[in-house]
Amino acid sequence: MPLDGNGGYSVRRYTLDFDWRAPRTPFGATTTVSATATQALSRFDLDFAGNTLHTVTVDGTPAKAVRDGDELVVTPAKPIARGGTFTVRVAYTADPTQRRHRDDAIQDYGWVPTADGTLLSLQPDGARMVFPADDHPSVRAPFTFRVTTPPGLTAVANGRLVGHVRQPDGRIRWTYDSEHPLAAQLVQLAIGRFSVVNGTGPRGLPVRDVVPDGLVAGTEKYRSLTPEHLAWLEQRLGPYPFRRYGVLVGDTDLPVALETQSLSVVPSADLLGDQVGAERNLVHELAHQWTGDSVAIRRWSDLWLSEGHARFYELLHSDTHGGIDLEDMMRAAYEQHDQWRHDDGAPAEPTEPTLFRQxxxxxxxxxxxALREKVGEDTFDRIERSWVTTYRGRAAGTADFVRLASHVAGEDLTPFLTPWLYGAHTPPMPGHPDWHVEPVEN
Incomplete structure (x- = not known):
């Protein structure tokens, strides 16, 4: 996605004001972007798609705004000096039916209507369908969410509930603070007839599950495992990186779970089936909070660091909790690895259409x-903990990982990892000379 993100400024905060009405019904919206210019600006871009644009102001003065595909090109009345702070206010009518499709694991993404409300599934570039943003996975900023709903409905978002106030017309205004900066693709905003189930995790960590009223009892068995999952991951990756966590149960046609920061969305079907499958999904999204959310990727070609880590810990946990043996899973993956390289690109060399493939x-x-087999479990565990600690709250990429792993291991791992990450063919698996790769079929 070469056009994602924008240069020339750094976002300091987003404030989203939504006057939500009903499922699939357009509503009035305003997004305020507070930013600092990193260069002199006579104009700047925001990623923004669809919706009906009304007005744009910069520091309270009307600005010229032109739409160019998914870009909103803003020309302020006066140029902005380098280092200057400025505030952009975009008023529009939001269209909560906007969705796009990908031919990979993501499938449909954007606004996800539910029977009585909505939720968001924005990965990889769906945020622009909801609010104007600097929509790049490495770019993060704090968010304030202000959402007005009809009485009887609950609005939830990333972070902490600051307050909810009944308006003179009986509608409810909900305000949330994200508490931590987050990437646009990790924003969650859901509205519906929800029960908010509060609990605690390790060291008193607040755990907040958001569940459709009719699914509280049916999903409780697996949702209640979150404190155990947190403790298991903390043993391997260190302290959980945010101030709270929880699961948003999506009672809709959501194709996949998603690691929206501090409030992962998990399809209800995943929590109503067998325990092995449920725990795999829950651990996968929770692991992302360390790797993918706290440690963001620098660019989309680094996605292997996010999804690979989440899948690794998902399988490692499942190995000792009733699932398939990790070695058996990895041997099966090894056999298919040349085929996947042919079809989807090497791990660190995806194309845009193959980004979320196997x-x-x-x-x-x-x-x-393979890295664990090469350096041993103890060294691998030190690499992993160092990775999420060193880059906590920062963006990092493939070169950063190779450099850090080499430092922790005390040897240059570049010659080992480069063919694994970029090669056309799968290298031998350390310690498993009997493993073989299946021939590629065109």
């Missing part, structure tokens, strides 16, 4: 497994 999941977990 190589970024099982195929990238296999790279981490």
């Amino acid at each position: 190589m970024r999941y099982d195929g990238s977990a296999l790279v981490l497994y």
